Each structure stands twice: as C-alpha cells, then as structure tokens.
Amino acid sequence: MTARRILLADADAFYVAVARLADPQGAGKARLLIVGGSAERRGVVMSASYEARAYGVRSAMPMARALRLCRDALVVPVPWETCAHKSREIGAVLRRFTPVVEQASSDEFYLDLSGTEQLYGGEPLAVTARRMREDKLIAKLAAGVAKPVPGCSADGVHVVPPGAEADFMLQFALADIPFVGPKFQERLARFGLRTVRDVVRQDREALVRWLGEREGTWLYDRARGIDRAPVHAVREAKSVSRDETFATDLDDDAALAARLLSLADRASADVRDAGLLARTVTVKLRDADFTTRQASRTLRSAVESDRVVYAVARELLARLRAARR
Template sequence: MESAPRRARTGHDRLPARRQDGALSPRTRGRNAAGTGRGARDRPGRRRRPLRRRRERGDRRRVPAHPARSPAAPAGDRADLERPARVAALISPRPPHRRLLLVDADAFYVAVARLVDPEGAGKARLLIVGGSPERRGVVTSASYDARAYGVHSAMPMARAVRLCPGATVVPVPWEACAGKSREIRDVLGRFTPAMEQASSDEFYLDLTGTEKLYGGEPLAATAGRIRAAVSEATSLSVSIGGGTSKLVAKLAAGRAKPRPGAAASSDGVCIVAPGAEAEFLLQFALADLPGVGPKAQARLARLGWRTVRDVAPLERSALVARLGEREGTWLYDRVRGVDRSSVEPEREAKSLSRDETFAADVDDDAALGAKLRALADRASADLRDLGLAARTVAVKLRDADFTTRQASRTLPEAVRSDRAVSVVARQLLRRLRATRRMPARLLGVALSHLVRGGPDAQLPLLDVPPESSVETERDRAIARAIDAARQRFGPDALGRGNP
C-alpha cells in the first residue's frame, strides 16, 4: 500500500520524541513532569505561547515568538518583528525628549569692559569694543544702543565710528573676559555636568533626565534660576534658549536677547516646547540658520528660497533633487528644527590664535619681531588660562599685496611658556621673510595640537634630552610667576623684555 505524501510539520503539530518501543524519551518525560513540555498543553489554567529558536549571534535561548504587550501584526510582517532590534523597540519605553539649553551672555565684551572701567566705559551708553579705528581694527562687540545705529561685530571700526559718531571706543579686556568666562562656567557646572562651551560667552547644557532632580519643575523655571545664579555670581546678564535640539536652543536664545527693535522675551528666557519646533522655525530667514553662509544664501535665493516658510512645505525628495542628497536632507531637517548633534562635555578647543592688522604696512624686521613677541605672549597666556599646552606653533604673514603665507612647526613635546612659543614663532617668521621679502599687512600666531595639563602631564613622543628641549622648567616657572603677578596687579603689570 502506497503511503500518503508526508506533510511538513510545524512547531504546533511536531510530535514528542519517542523511542522505538513507543515510550516517551526520558528527556520528554522530564519536561512533561515539570509542566514545561508538550504534555503541559492540556493542563487547565495554563496558557502557552508558541516558542521559536533565536539564532542571531549564536544565542539559542527560547523566547516568545510574539512578545508580551506587542501589537498584533499581519502575517507578512512577522519576519520583521522577529528581528531583535524591532522587538526591543516594541517593548521598550519611548525615550524622553531632550532638554537642552543655550546660555548666552548679553553683549559679553561690552559688559566686561564696563565692569573693568566703571567710570569710563561703564557710563557710556554708546560703547564699541574692539580695535582702534586708526589701526584698521574691527568691532568685537557693541552695546545694544550702538547696534541700533547699525554697528555689528566684525565690522571695520572706522565704519562703525562713522555710523555711530558719539560712541566711546575701548579695547577688548581679554584677560578679564577669560576670567568672567570661567566664572560663568563654574556656575553652570552646579546645574549639570553635561556642558559644552561653544565660545567664551556661549554654553550648551543638557538637562535630559534631570526632571526628578529638580522636582519636576518646567525647563523655563530651571532656566530662570540659572539666570539668577549667573547674575549673582558674575554681575553679568545672560539670555537662555531651550528646546529639544541645539539648533532650536540657539535660535531661541537669540529671541530671548534684549535687542532693540526686535521682540524679546521679557525675562530673558525662551523655551520651545517639544513638538512646536517646526512652527517656531517658520519665523526665521534661511540666513538665520547656523550653517547657511553667504554662498548658500545666494544659491537658495536663486531658487526663490529666502525664508524657512519658503522651504518648509517642500518634500525631502524635492530638496534632494535641487540640492543633492547631503545638502537637501540637511536643509529638510533644519527647517523642521531637527538637529541630532549632542552636547559634548569634554570638547576642547582645537586651536588658539592671535593676530594683528597693522595701521601701516611694516617692513622692518625688528619691528615685526617685537610685534610677534607680543602676539606670542598673548597666545601663550590664553593657553595657560585654559590649562592647555600646544605641540604645534604656526605663524601667518599677509603681505601688502594680500598674499597670505604660513609656516608651522610641530614639537616633540607640548609647550605653554611665553619664551618657548616666542622662540619657535621667531624662527618661523625668519623662514617666511627669507622666502619672500615684502612689507607686511598682517601678522599672526596660532597654536594647535592642544593637550590638557601641559608638559608635566604627558609623556613626550620622543626621548628628548633636557638640554635640547624647547621649553625648560625655568621657562615654566617664569610663566607661572608672570600669571600670578597679572592676576594680582592687572594684565599689564608685568611683561617680558627683549631676549
């Protein structure tokens, strides 16, 4: 008699293992006795889920084919649901919205200049901080009253003075600004360790997950307490923006600032609620978005796009077709307030630089050397202020015909003293002057490959004998003494003479 074709067995009709004599195998008997095998199916009060074997990455544990609390899925989607990542997403709680703040000091350089000189700059309503107009300097910052005349940062100082003829012009108090920046950072560190310093006067804070720590208070209330704490400790005013991304927080901080002629938050705080990002962005021009520079603005304007409202209705595919995959996707996300970059607490400066544009072109080697030493001293002081040291020293020289040249040297060990930086910088300047001799319009010193802690906290990459080191312990001791004197008696209390 011909047997019927064998039907493929499924996990539901697979028979228990039996020996040839028909008895259950010992393994199957043991499972049924414990209530975990096939025999337990018919016991009253027991509900059994079908089991499958999960083989990903060698894991052979038995897990439910349909996880508890997971929604029912069509049969065609079961293969997708069996992926571990998909299953985890179904059973895991939704992650909380990020709670990010940007703390931005109001007219930082102007405010510090007024604190340093309360009788002069402190009483000037129209105040511009920056380089000298006679020396082709530029504006670093201006008081809000001066900004109403059209003065803004990076503007040539000569033009700023023409726009606002009654303004008082003072130099930037660099050392005092560095000190106030540290004071702000110290205050913010009391609220969260997740802090990224974007500049001397801008700080990103990540308060995600701190709701219980602050008793469930709204983010706006926390921001208000931060403002009060900074004001009390530093005598400076800050504006704070908040949202679910760094982009939204930055734009919100701008809306919180006390700018003349613009709507501003009365309490210096502007928080964008989760889900309101796209609507909030509609009020901005594309030029207001960080990352949209002049070239991008011109390109977008040629397409008829000048505001976020012009772009927001467009699909991602339309933007990709016009701008390309990378740029189109980037713009699609930004006009909706999407920015996945995170707050980086350990972010360090990549480089430090000081430069000077001369009022008149300089061709004398001695004069250039003196100016270079002053720039090197300021750069190395900045370095020590931040607790850093540098392995690479570079010199930038812009000739009278606007040709810009640069020379650099990477050292076997990091340096931070005035003398060491100056010695290397003067060697580089001589090299540049030897290859092309022309009056100089601009001179600069840049320090990079920065390390924290200075030379005492690192192992040199090469076994350099002490007598061949660029920087000696004596240099470091002198630098510490200079810093102590400047901190006590002011930035101009002590300087270094010619070698």
C-alpha cells in the same frame, strides 16, 4: 526614549558688560560704548552697547564706519584677560547644574539637562538661561529671539512648546540658521530658497537632487527644527594667538612673510612660557574689504620649535593668498 533637554545659556552683550566691570569709571558710565580695535589701526567692532546699536553699530563692522554712525561713542579695547576670567566663572556656575556643558564661545554655553527634571523641576535654570529644548538649533535661534530690547521689560527667556518647533522655524530666513554662510546662501538662492518657508515647501528628494545627499538632508532637517548634534562636554581648549592689523594694506609676499615670522616667533615664545606644545597651527587673514579667511593644519606630533611653526604658517599663508588671486 527620554527626551533630550538642551539649554543654551547666553551672556547678553558680554564684551560690553565685561568692559564696564573692568573700567567702572570710564566704560562703566558710558551709554554709547563700543568695544573693539582702534579706528587708526583699522580695527573692527567686537561688541557695542544697545544704545550704540540703535545708531546702526554692529559687531564686525569697521571701527571707522561705526564712529561715523555714532560719533559720541566711547571706544575701549577688549579686556581679553578679564573676559577669559568671567567666561570661566560663568562655565563654573553652569557646571553646578550638569557636568555636560559645551562652551560654544566666550559667552554661549550649551547644557544637556536630560534626566534632571526630578532634581530641578520642570524648567531648570529658567531664570538663568535663554532657551531649553530638545536640540541645539532651536535653543540657538530662540536665544536670538529672546535677546532683550531697550525699554522692554521682557525677561530674556523664550519658550517654544514641545511640538511647536516646526512652526517656530517658519519666521526665519535661511541666513539665520547656523552654518548657512554667504556662499551657501548664493547656491540656495539659485533654486529660489531664501527662507525656511521656501525650504519646507520642498520634499527631501528635491533638496537632495539640487544640493546632494549630505547638504540636502541637512537642510531638510534644519528647516524643520531637527538637530541631533550632542552636547560635547570637553575641557577648555588651550590656545595661544598673536595678530596684527596693519595701518595700510599690505600685499607684498615678502613683507607679509616677515610679519608672519614675527608673529610666529612671539606665539611660539608664549607657548613655551606657558609650558605647552603646539599641535595645530592656524593662520587668519583679513582682507582690505574686511573679509576674514583662515586655514589650519594639525601636526602629527606636538612641537615647540619656532622654525616648524613658522614653516607651517608660511604654507598656510601661501594657500590663503593663492585662493584669493
């Protein structure tokens, strides 16, 4: 059986780089640059330059806190249209090497290069990509290890030799593994499991007994660097979204419903203007503590009606509100 060759191409500091390209005289000249929403509207950080990160600024941090940490930073909004354009450009370049490209986010792309060794040599795209291995998990984690450090001459490429995957995994906390979120971390901690080393000390039977068949087996494999998930080559999904950050906390159901109606109307109008129909409706809610929750529902058939979109969105909002209480 031919070994899989899965590569992760990661555009480092993507939003910062695009903001600098979009505004070379402003953002392009700022060492301390933060990209995101305004502090006055209680926005959050989307990305920050490495110089700003040295002050403790991180993605998803409230902008007001980020500016307390890095007072001299220039804050610019996310140039969404330019980001979308640049993301498509990156994807187009990568598809020259293989048609099997999965876009994980605006700045991350998985490529299945299995069988291309004779076309490109032993390590195709080594100068372009972060990591190539036999599964997506190792590629993802190695990409984080390979991220450049200011003042370091590293080339942003990290190589995990074949057979070294299990040893490579031992350096990570369980929180570093994709899909091991805060709630799952709490469950694992009750069994004394906080790092990959903690997990590999246990046999599969113990993990299944504690976590159940599905999650126990999943964690057993991931801790050993095993991920058989394929790279899905799919066309870019078309989505339309509208959001609003309130200047003050809003906790009244009627007031929230009114704002939701406005957002649903605007999003539905955008869908019609683009010549599209709506099939899946998603409501995302960010609480005062900046916890983000969302709920989705896929309809039996696509619609263009504002009324239908709003009715579904209202149900989803009620579900999210009830879960919080």
